[in-house]
Amino acid sequence: MEPSDIYYERKVEKKVKKYVTKGFKIFFMIVMGILFIFLMGFVFMWLWNWLMPDIFGLTTLTYWQSFGLLLLAKIIFGFGSDSSGPGSKKSKKHKKWDNFCDPKNGGSDWTYYDQYWKEEGKKAFSTYVERIKKEENNGSTEEN
Structure with missing residues (x-):
């Protein structure tokens, strides 16, 4: 052999x-x-x-x-059927969320959200609301 x-x-x-x-x-x-x-x-x-x-x-x-x-x-x-199994939709959505919030993927920026909102968010939101109201008022005066 x-x-x-x-x-x-x-x-x-x-x-x-x-x-x-x-x-x-x-x-x-x-x-x-x-x-x-x-x-x-x-x-x-x-x-x-x-x-x-x-x-x-x-x-x-x-x-x-x-x-x-x-x-x-x-x-x-x-x-x-276990909806949280590895192939389930729930699991896939959870993985997407984990990847989004993963610090390696830039998700760690969300840790600064509260600080941003306290410092700049309220002012930015107020400015945005004023701009929208002006646009609505301009639109309603043009129609008349």
């Missing part, structure tokens, strides 16, 4: 091992997800039968009724 054949075999073995491991992880996650869903049905049934008959006078539920109620609630109220 040549060295290039050995290298190629090891590379293929590595890829196969990687994909087999990944397949087992996916299979394990699917099995655990299914077990979790069925366990949630049991927990929901236990909590319902413990609380609801005594508090509200409702009847007890069977396992499949509680599982159906959970499924119905998920359909009505959504499947719990």
Whole structure:
């Protein structure tokens, strides 16, 4: 066997091992997800039968009724998408705001805003309001 054949075999073995491991992880996650869903049905049934008959006078539920109620609630109220996850719109807006306020991007200028407003802002705003009022008055006198 040549060295290039050995290298190629090891590379293929590595890829196969990687994909087999990944397949087992996916299979394990699917099995655990299914077990979790069925366990949630049991927990929901236990909590319902413990609380609801005594508090509200409702009847007890069977396992499949509680599982159906959970499924119905998920359909009505959504499947719990996390809106603050890495790909969400909320996250993207938050990143934009963070980048805007980042001192490295010049966002640190906002730290001087309060000081500016105290020193020059009130005067500048008063001047702006006077100019707008004059423009409105000039516009109304020209129309007459």
